[in-house]
Amino acid sequence: MAQRFILNGTSYHGAGAIQEIATEVKSRGFKKAFVCSDPDLVKFGVTAKVLKVLDDNGFPYELYSNIKPNPTIENVQTGVEAFKNAGTDYLIAIGGGSSMDTAKAIGIIINNPEFADVRSLEGVADTKKPAVPIIAVPTTAGTAAEVTINYVITDAEKNRKMVCVDPHDIPVVAVVDPDMMSSMPKGLTAATGMDALTHAIEGYITAGAWELSDMFHLKAIEIIAKSLRGAVDNTPEGREGMALGQYIAGMGFSNVGLGIVHSMAHPLGALYDTPHGVANAIILPTGMEYNAPCTGEKYRDIAKAMGVEGTEKMTQDEYRKAAIDAVKKLAADVGIPSDLKDIVKPEDISFLAQSAYDDACRPGNPRETSVEEITKLYESLI
Ligand SMILES: NC(=O)c1ccc[n+]([C@@H]2O[C@H](COP(=O)([O-])OP(=O)(O)OC[C@H]3O[C@@H](n4cnc5c(N)ncnc54)[C@H](O)[C@@H]3O)[C@@H](O)[C@H]2O)c1
Numbered sequence: 001m002a003q004r005f006i007l008n009g010t011s012y013h014g015a016g017a018i019q020e021i022a023t024e025v026k027s028r029g030f031k032k033a034f035v036c037s038d039p040d041l042v043k044f045g046v047t048a049k050v051l052k053v054l055d056d057n058g059f060p061y062e063l064y065s066n067i068k069p070n071p072t073i074e075n076v077q078t079g080v081e082a083f084k085n086a087g088t089d090y091l092i093a094i095g096g097g098s099s100m101d102t103a104k105a106i107g108i109i110i111n112n113p114e115f116a117d118v119r120s121l122e123g124v125a126d127t128k129k130p131a132v133p134i135i136a137v138p139t140t141a142g143t144a145a146e147v148t149i150n151y152v153i154t155d156a157e158k159n160r161k162m163v164c165v166d167p168h169d170i171p172v173v174a175v176v177d178p179d180m181m182s183s184m185p186k187g188l189t190a191a192t193g194m195d196a197l198t199h200a201i202e203g204y205i206t207a208g209a210w211e212l213s214d215m216f217h218l219k220a221i222e223i224i225a226k227s228l229r230g231a232v233d234n235t236p237e238g239r240e241g242m243a244l245g246q247y248i249a250g251m252g253f254s255n256v257g258l259g260i261v262h263s264m265a266h267p268l269g270a271l272y273d274t275p276h277g278v279a280n281a282i283i284l285p286t287g288m289e290y291n292a293p294c295t296g297e298k299y300r301d302i303a304k305a306m307g308v309e310g311t312e313k314m315t316q317d318e319y320r321k322a323a324i325d326a327v328k329k330l331a332a333d334v335g336i337p338s339d340l341k342d343i344v345k346p347e348d349i350s351f352l353a354q355s356a357y358d359d360a361c362r363p364g365n366p367r368e369t370s371v372e373e374i375t376k377l378y379e380s381l382i
C-alpha cells in the first residue's frame with residue numbers, strides 16, 4: 001500500500017520569524033487578513049506582535065477573538081459569519097491549538113459550506129476544496145496545529161471533542177517563532193511541552209508508524225527531552241528547542257496518528273475543560289505501561305532519545321522501564337501532577353471510557369483495547 005505524507009508548503013523557524021509574514025503576504029498577493037486569536041493573547045499583547053508586522057506594512061485585517069480554550073462549535077460558527085462580513089481573503093491564526101484549530105474549521109467551512117453544521121467534519125471529512133489559505137503562528141509549543149492536518153472542536157452539547165482529519169486544512173505557511181512563546185507561564189509551557197512529547201511518543205509507537213515518521217518522532221523526543229526544562233525556565237535555548245521539537249513531532253504524527261493517551265485526554269477536555277497538555281501529560285506514563293507489550297524494541301529507542309545511557313545493554317524489561325521512568329521524571333521535574341484525582345469524578349468514568357474508545361485517535365493505538373480496559377486505566381489514575 002502506498003504511504004501518504006503531507007507537510008506545509010512553507011515554514012519559517014527561529015526568533016524573529018514573524019517578520020517573514022510580510023514577505024509571504026506580498027508574494028501571495030493576499031488582500032485582507034481574518035486574524036484568529038484568543039482574548040487572553042489579545043489582552044496580553046501577544047497577538048499585537050503580529051498585528052504590528054501587518055500595520056508596519058500597511059496590510060489590512062479584521063480581528064476575530066471569540067475563541068475559548070478547547071474551542072466549540074459556536075466559536076467556529078460565529079467565526080464563519082464574521083469572515084463572510086469582513087471582506088477577507090486569507091486567515092492568520094495566532095495562538096495555541098485552540099486559535100489555530102478554530103481558524104482551520106472556519107477556513108474549511110467557508111470553502112465547503114455544506115459542512116456548516118461542524119459536526120459532519122468529525123473524523124475524515126469528504127471536503128472537496130482546500131480551506132481559505134492560512135498563515136499559522138503558534139504561541140504555544142505543543143499541538144503543532146500549524147503543520148498538522150487535524151483540528152479539534154468541542155461539541156459542548158454532547159460533551160465531546162471532535163477530532164477532524166482533513167488534508168485540506170493544512171496551513172499554507174507556518175511561522176514558528178520562539179519569541180511568540182516566551183510569554184507563556186511555567187505551567188502552560190510544561191503542559192503544552194508534554195503534549196508535544198506525547199505526540200512524539202504515541203506517533204512513534206502508533207500502528208501506522210514507518211521509517212519516515214519514525215525519523216521525525218525520534219528526533220522530536222530527543223529535542224523535547226533536552227529542551228523542555230529550559231523552556232519552563234524561559235531560557236532562549238529551551239524556547240528555541242521546544243518550538244522546533246514540537247513542530248517536528250507534528251510533521252510525524254499528523255501523517256500516522258496517535259493512540260489511547262490522546263483518546264483518554266480528549267474526554268477530559270470536553271467534560272471538565274482540562275487543558276489538553278495537562279491531561280496528556282498525566283496519562284502518558286500509564287498509557288506507555290499499558291502499550292509496552294506491543295512495542296517490540298521501540299522503548300529502547302525512546303529511552304535513548306530521552307537521554308538514558310547504556311540502553312544497548314539493557315534487557316527488554318529494563319529499557320521499557322527506563323523509557324517510562326524518564327518520561328515520569330521529566331513530567332515531575334516540570335511540575336505535572338502524577339494522577340487524575342483532582343480532575344476525574346468516579347461516577348463519570350463509564351462515560352469517559354466509552355468516549356475515549358469512540359475517539360478518532362484510538363484505532364491508531366498499538367495495543368487492541370476495549371471500553372473495559374480503558375475503564376481500568378482511568379481507575380488506576382484516581
Ligand atoms: N490540531 C492539532 O493537531 C491538535 C493537536 C493537539 C491538540 N490540539 C487541540 O489544541 C487545543 C489546545 O491548544 P494549546 O495547548 O496550544 O492551548 P490553547 O490554544 O488552548 O491555549 C491555552 C491558554 O494559553 C494561553 N496562551 C497561549 N499562548 C500563550 C503565550 N504565548 N503566552 C501567554 N499565554 C498563552 C491562551 O490564551 C489560552 O488561555 C485543544 O483543543 C487540543 O485538543 C490540536
Ligand SMILES: [Fe+2]
Nearest residue numbers: 143195199276
Ligand atoms: Fe495533543
